[in-house]
Amino acid sequence: MALRSPxxxxxxxxxxxxxxxxxxxxxQPPGRGxxxxxxxAALAAGPVxxxxxxxxATLTDCLSxxxxxxxxxxxxxxxxxxxxVGSIVILKDSGGRxxxxxxKW
Numbered sequence: 001m002a003l004r005s006p007x008x009x010x011x012x013x014x015x016x017x018x019x020x021x022x023x024x025x026x027x028q029p030p031g032r033g034x035x036x037x038x039x040x041a042a043l044a045a046g047p048v049x050x051x052x053x054x055x056x057a058t059l060t061d062c063l064s065x066x067x068x069x070x071x072x073x074x075x076x077x078x079x080x081x082x083x084x085v086g087s088i089v090i091l092k093d094s095g096g097r098x099x100x101x102x103x104k105w
Contacts, residue, residue, distance in 0.1 A: 001015065001016050001017075001018070001023075002014075002015055003015070003016055003051070003088070005048060005049060005090055005097070006025075006027040006029065006048065006049050013088070013090075013099060016053075016105075018053070020055065021053055021054065021055060022053065022054060022055070022056060022057040022059070022060040023051060023052070023053050023060060024051065024052055024057070024060035024061045024063070024064040025049060025050065025051040025052075025064050026049065026050050026051075026064040026065045026067070026068040027048065027049040027050075027068075028043070028044065028046055028068070035065060035068050035069065037069040038069070039069070044068055044069045046068045046069060047068065047072075047089050047090055047091045047092070048090040048091065048092045048097070049068075049088075049089075049090045050064050050065075050067040050068045050075070050087065050088065050089050050090070051064055051067075051087065051088040052064040052067055052085065052086070052087050053085070053086040053087070053103075053104070053105065054082075054084055054085045054086070055084055059085075063078075063085065063087070067087050067089060072089055072091065072100055075087050075089055075100075075102055076100075076102045079102040079103030079104075080102075080103070082103070083103070083104060084104055085103050085104065086101070086102065086103035086104045086105045087100075087101070087102045087103055088100070088101050088102075089102075
């Protein structure tokens with residue numbers, strides 16, 4: 001499966017081969033917000049996109065959304081404390097796009 005960024009950049013972030021694992025992603029295109037940060041009760045500003053990989057589809061669905069409202073440091077710490085979980089976070093700022101990868105891939 002090819003992993004592509006939802007920010008309109010037409011490049012492949014990588015190819016994943018999954019066996020006995022699940023992958024879920026979260027993104028919030030401009031003008032179509034739907035992810036609420038429970039800490040602020042407002043639309044999450046979030047990164048461009050997040051993905052979570054783990055042994056369970058239910059877990060990855062929850063984590064990809066949770067990772068969207070967490071800081072990169074919080075995502076990194078979660079993956080460190082849960083060795084079977086992996087995450088990709090795409091950030092965009094004035095310096096361009098940055099892809100962060102944490103945990104098990």
